[in-house]
Amino acid sequence: GGFIIFILAALEVIAVQWVYGINNFCRDIEFMLGRKTGWYWKFCWAGLIPIVLLVVFIYTVFNSKPLHHGTYVFGPVAIGVGLVLTVVALSMLPIAFSSGVVNRVRKGMSCFEAVVDVFRPSSKWAPRDPVLRQQYRDYVAGRAMDQQMEGFDNQATDVEIHRF
Numbered sequence: 001g002g003f004i005i006f007i008l009a010a011l012e013v014i015a016v017q018w019v020y021g022i023n024n025f026c027r028d029i030e031f032m033l034g035r036k037t038g039w040y041w042k043f044c045w046a047g048l049i050p051i052v053l054l055v056v057f058i059y060t061v062f063n064s065k066p067l068h069h070g071t072y073v074f075g076p077v078a079i080g081v082g083l084v085l086t087v088v089a090l091s092m093l094p095i096a097f098s099s100g101v102v103n104r105v106r107k108g109m110s111c112f113e114a115v116v117d118v119f120r121p122s123s124k125w126a127p128r129d130p131v132l133r134q135q136y137r138d139y140v141a142g143r144a145m146d147q148q149m150e151g152f153d154n155q156a157t158d159v160e161i162h163r164f
Contacts, residue, residue, distance in 0.1 A: 003060070003086065004085075004086055004089045004090065006053070006056070006057070006060075007057075007090060008089075008090070009053065010050070010053040010054075010057065011093060013045070013049050013050055013053065014050060016045075017045050017046045017049075017050070018046070019119050019121075020121050021121060022042050022045060022046040024121055025045065026041070026042060027139075027140070031135075031136055031139050031140075067079065067082075097118060100114075100118040101114045101115055101118055102114075104117050104118065
């Protein structure tokens with residue numbers, strides 16, 4: 001279970017920071033908290049965390065030993081069942097990707113266009129509450145927040161927090 005969670009966490013970091021985009025992610029945080037995120041957070045989310053996860057993954061793979069519980073060493077059947085469970089747990093990612101590509105191809109896109117479009121953030125991504133949705137769209141369009149955003153070095157004293 002721990003290895004599956006590790007892989008899913010790595011895929012989540014990649015999806016949020018490299019598919020949705022670090023700038024979109026930081027903009028959403030700025031909207032919710034009313035303060036800017038600095039370069040440190042961008043570096044951690046988009047660079048440091050994926051590198052550390054990759055190093056931990058490589059270390060785990062190269063230093064793996066046969067599974068055992070006490071003195072009992074699990075055989076190939078138990079290892080096979082574990083691998084099947086891992087594949088089943090991780091299969092949602094390629095299934096969702098394939099479904100997205102097939103739906104776009106059915107709408108008339110070429111296969112390449114469909115793959116590129118699957119990785120493009122949707123304009124439909126916004127808060128569910130209609131009032132917050134409009135505030136968010138105004139914020140994204142640059143119309144709502146005329147004041148200077150508060151940042152790490154310029155702490156906010158009276159900030160409205162947007163909750164989803």
